[in-house]
Amino acid sequence: MITSKTSFIALIGNPVSHSLSPIMQNAALQYLGLDLIYIAIPCRDEDLELVLNSLKKINCKGLNITIPYKEKVFDLCSEISPIAKRLKAINTLKLNSEREWSATNTDVEGFVYPLKTLNLTNKQAIVLGSGGAARSVIQGLINLNSSIISVVSRNKSSLDELIKNFGNQIEIQGLLHNDNRAQNLIEEAGLIVNTTPVGMQTGTHEENILPYGETFWRSLKSKTIVYDLIYNPAPTPLLKFSAKKGCMTIDGLQMLVAQGMKSLSFWTNGLEVPFHIMNDALKKYL
Ligand code: NAP
Numbered sequence: 580m581i582t583s584k585t586s587f588i589a590l591i592g593n594p595v596s597h598s599l600s601p602i603m604q605n606a607a608l609q610y611l612g613l614d615l616i617y618i619a620i621p622c623r624d625e626d627l628e629l630v631l632n633s634l635k636k637i638n639c640k641g642l643n644i645t646i647p648y649k650e651k652v653f654d655l656c657s658e659i660s661p662i663a664k665r666l667k668a669i670n671t672l673k674l675n676s677e678r679e680w681s682a683t684n685t686d687v688e689g690f691v692y693p694l695k696t697l698n699l700t701n702k703q704a705i706v707l708g709s710g711g712a713a714r715s716v717i718q719g720l721i722n723l724n725s726s727i728i729s730v731v732s733r734n735k736s737s738l739d740e741l742i743k744n745f746g747n748q749i750e751i752q753g754l755l756h757n758d759n760r761a762q763n764l765i766e767e768a769g770l771i772v773n774t775t776p777v778g779m780q781t782g783t784h785e786e787n788i789l790p791y792g793e794t795f796w797r798s799l800k801s802k803t804i805v806y807d808l809i810y811n812p813a814p815t816p817l818l819k820f821s822a823k824k825g826c827m828t829i830d831g832l833q834m835l836v837a838q839g840m841k842s843l844s845f846w847t848n849g850l851e852v853p854f855h856i857m858n859d860a861l862k863k864y865l
Contacts, residue, residue: 581616582614584614585614585615585616586614586615586638586639586640587615587616587617587618587638587639587640588604588608588615588616588617588618588639588640588641588642588643588846589617589618589619589620589634589639589642589643590617590618590619590620590642590643590644590645591620591622591627591630591631591642591643591644591645591648592619592621592622592644592645592646592647592648593621593622593623593624593646593647593648594621595619595620595621595645596619596621598619598645599835599861599864599865600617600619600643600839601617601618601619602860602861602864603835603836603839603857603858603860603861604617604839604842604843604857605617605860606856606857606859606860607839607840607843607852607856607857607860608843610852610853610856611847611850611852613847613850615640622648624647624651627648627651627652627655628655631652631655631672631680632655635674635678635679635680639674640673640674640846641671641672641673641674641842641845641846642671642672642673642680643670643671643672643842644669644670644671644672645670649668649669649670649711650667650668650669652669652672652680652682653669653682655680656669656672656679656680656681656682657675657677657679657680657681658675658679658680658681658682659681659682659683660682660683660684662683662684662687662718663682663683663684665718666684666686666687666714666715666718667714667744668684668686668711668714668715669682669683669684670683670684670685670686670838670842671683671684671685671841671842671845671846673845673846683845684715685838685839685841685842685845686712686715686834686838687715687718687719687722688719688837688838688841689715689834689835689836689837689838689839689840689841690715690716690719690808690834690837690838691719691722691723692833692834692837692840692854693806693829693833693834693837694719694723694770694806694829695723697804699720699723699724699725699769699770700724700725700726701726701727702725702727702768702769702770703727703729703764703767703768703769703770704720704725704727704728704729704768704769704770704771704772705728705729705730705731705764705765705768705770705771705772706720706728706729706730706731706772706774707730707731707732707771707772707773707774707775707790707791708730708731708732708773708774708775708790709730709732709734709737709738709740709741709753710737710774710775712774712808713730713732713741713774714741714744716772716774716808717730717741717745717751718745720770720772721745721748721749725770726749727752728749728751728752729751729752729753729754729764730742730751730752730753730754731754731755731756731758731761731764731791732753732754732755732756733755733756733791735755738753738755739753741753756791756795761795762797762798763798765795765796765797765798765799765803766798766799766800768803769802769803769804770803770804770805770806771799771803771804771805771806772806772807772808773790773805773806773807773808773809773815773817774808775790776809777789777790777791777817778790778807778809778815778816778817779809779811779815780811780812788816789816789817789820790817793820796820799821799824799826800824800826801824801825801826802826803821803826804826804827804828804829805817805818805821805826805827805828805829806828806829807828807829807830807831808831808834809830809831810830810831810832810834810835811865813830813832813865814828814830815830818830832858832861832862833858835861836854836857836858836861837854839857840852840854840857
């Protein structure tokens with residue numbers, strides 16, 4: 580029951596109306612019996628500083644930060660975790676003892692969650708796309724001791740920048756999507772992760788297309804695990820295609836739930852909620 584003692588956690592972004600976080604976080608807060616609710620607050624660019632400073636003064640226990648503010652909030656936080664600094668992106672804030680924002684990023688932990696029981700050591704991993712999510716994915720693969728990582732992208736400048744960013748941790752091979760060597764990579768891959776938005780449900784119609792086109796996937800073998808960061812539609816066209824080839828598939832809902840679990844743990848100084856509580860709430864809603 581919401582009473583005069585109830586406090587809140589909020590999602591700040593623009594837009595936020597499509598977000599699934601309130602559904603899974605409120606299910607988790609209820610399960611844990613906490614006197615807290617989770618709401619989504621749309622925020623304009625020019626209001627971001629005012630909103631974050633105001634939330635420090637009222638009964639707000641923590642925040643999630645989403646597009647387009649994951650980089651912009653750096654200047655508004657007094658403590659930033661090493662992982663958020665390395666990824667150059669923040670997705671979770673909480674108030675520290677001085678009532679200032681302390682920040683972290685839970686996307687890497689979210690990405691690795693479904694892979695933890697699989698052995699990726701010495702297996703070739705391929706990341707498709709070179710945007711913000713690719714950064715978390717590569718860091719996750721490094722944390723899982725994946726020793727051979729290649730990135731395939733259509734964007735040469737973001738590809739070069741991404742590879743440079745991880746240069747002090749691992750040597751990454753970068754290829755443009757139309758490079759002939761991509762076919763060999765696909766054939767040999769132990770894991771392929773799609774971080775492009777291709778295949779995502781866009782408003783009125785479902786786009787039944789694969790990242791970089793169907794020819795790109797012609798040498799895919801059943802031994803390869805295919806992980807699509809997209810969770811709507813379920814399954815995505817890529818996961819449908821890969822399952823038909825006999826591949827093990829992982830959808831983006833698991834990453835979404837797992838990064839949410841880790842944010843909740845950060846806000847509550849270590850409380851844990853079973854994965855299925857948040858996952859079931861989303862499955863019921865979708
Ligand atoms: P982003 O920063 O915009 O990066 C997207 C990447 O995909 C860029 O390299 C972009 O290349 C490429 N791309 C875009 N359209 C393409 C197309 N038609 N063909 C080939 N490549 C294309 O986005 P992001 O933040 O990384 O997010 C990417 C996807 O991951 C989104 O669908 C997002 O919903 C999903 N995601 C899911 C989770 C989860 O928890 N499951 C978490 C984070 C992200 P250009 O630079 O050339 O445009």
